Amino acid sequence: MHRESGTREQTSSIRMIRAGILTTVQDLGRHGSRHLGVAQAGALDRYSLMLANKLLGNSIDSAGLEILVGPVEIEFERDTWFVLCGANFAAHLDHISISKAWRHFARAGQRLILQGAQKEARCYLAVDGGICVGLVLGSRSTDLQAQFGGFDGRALKKGDRLPIGSPRNLRSRVGVQQRMWTPEVRAIRGPEFTQFDLPTQKRFWQQAWQVTSQSNRMGFRLQGETLERGGHSQLLSHAVLPGVIQVPPNGQPIVLLADCQTTGGYPRIATVIEADLWKVAQTPIGGHFCFIEVDHDAAKIASKKWQRELNRLDGVIHA
Known part of the structure; x- marks a missing residue:
């Protein structure tokens, strides 16, 4: 699949149509500040977020979304490559079913819809260019206890618009077999x-x-x-x-x-x-x-x- 330019101006953001419960912006966390009493924060499943970013060619510590409970609905406001990793949520781009651990392409205006996890607990969404909320102590992660970082230090809500970075010149779908959870x-x-x-x-x-x-x-x-x-x-x-x-x-x-x-x-x-x-x-x-x-x-x-x-x-x- 090849990237094609849309006919309208591209806005570098994604918009939360439905935010689910405890959906947060996370990267690999805050390091070097524990002596100040600052928690690490960051993705609980670091491997899944890193894998998603790798498949997009992002920096491995780019911020994405950690999604715990659906339904979640996200509108892409520019042509966007994205990857879902982690828990196997039922996922659709508009009305087409998509799989995790694959790089997918969404045109501006399309919507990603995630229902509940079929097993495991947390899903991670990464987009080309990463989610570009402001850095706080070197990280874009949300610290829910201290209420800073991420998007206003809180879980996402309906209507939130998240800035994303510049699109990458990716040209095809690619995927991998993800790790199997064991007890x-x-x-x-x-x-x-x-x-x-x-x-x-x-x-x-x-x-x-x-x-x-x-x-x-x-x-x-x-x-x-x-x-x-x-x-x-x-x-x-x-x-x-x-x-x-x-x-x-x-x-x-x-x-x-x-x-x-x-x-x-x-x-x-x-x-x-x-x-x-x-x-x-x-x-x-x-x-x-x-x-x-x-x-x-x-x-x-x-x-x-x-x-x-x-x-x-x-x-x-x-x-």
């Missing part, structure tokens, strides 16, 4: 792992944990057999990062995510490796997963493999 999430032992007795350690690794409705972008609260720490003294506050698994006094773990606080005082039983954090983010409310123990070397190997998968796309994005 096994790899993690390494945390600093306080040995403060839990052996039966508790086994319960942590051996059971399936359910994502509860008290989960959000700060962290996923899990439900399962109680994890008991015993008579250890209270911990001093310490730094925490996305992926850390804390165990509060009720014994039900919390997996911290992109909008998490910068410090905490709960014991850290484990940490999800970066290469698998997307699996947590894509688990829907009520869904289950289990933790698989790996060591630091395995975590490094998984991270390198993840980067190689993305780098292999460089040879196809300009097709």
Whole structure:
């Protein structure tokens, strides 16, 4: 398919006809400001946003939309190439069904309609040129807790018009096979792992944990057999990062995510490796997963493999 110029003036924006629930502008997050108490924010499933941007030839940290609950309807106000990655939402361009992890072309005036996810939880929309809201502390991500970044620091609403960058000279559809979600999430032992007795350690690794409705972008609260720490003294506050698994006094773990606080005082039983954090983010409310123990070397190997998968796309994005 070839790009053809429209007969009317091209406006570099997309317009939200229906915004769904908790649709936000996200990139890869804010870095270098945690010492100021600023959360990372950014896409919870970083891999899916990076993949979508790769397929468009965008900068890998270009901003896109993170979409949680449909229906969402978006009008393209200029001829636009776009990609959907992540959760498999039922998607139509006007009345034509389209698939995820493929580069699609929309003419000015066409509308993308997304219904609910068929499985998994979050869908990511990237457009050629990226979404060009203002930078705040080096990122376009929305921090819902602090209410800054993204589009006025909030979830999108009907009628919002988002500026997008200059169109890219792309000429054909191209796609890839996206990762398959599995209920096994790899993690390494945390600093306080040995403060839990052996039966508790086994319960942590051996059971399936359910994502509860008290989960959000700060962290996923899990439900399962109680994890008991015993008579250890209270911990001093310490730094925490996305992926850390804390165990509060009720014994039900919390997996911290992109909008998490910068410090905490709960014991850290484990940490999800970066290469698998997307699996947590894509688990829907009520869904289950289990933790698989790996060591630091395995975590490094998984991270390198993840980067190689993305780098292999460089040879196809300009097709």
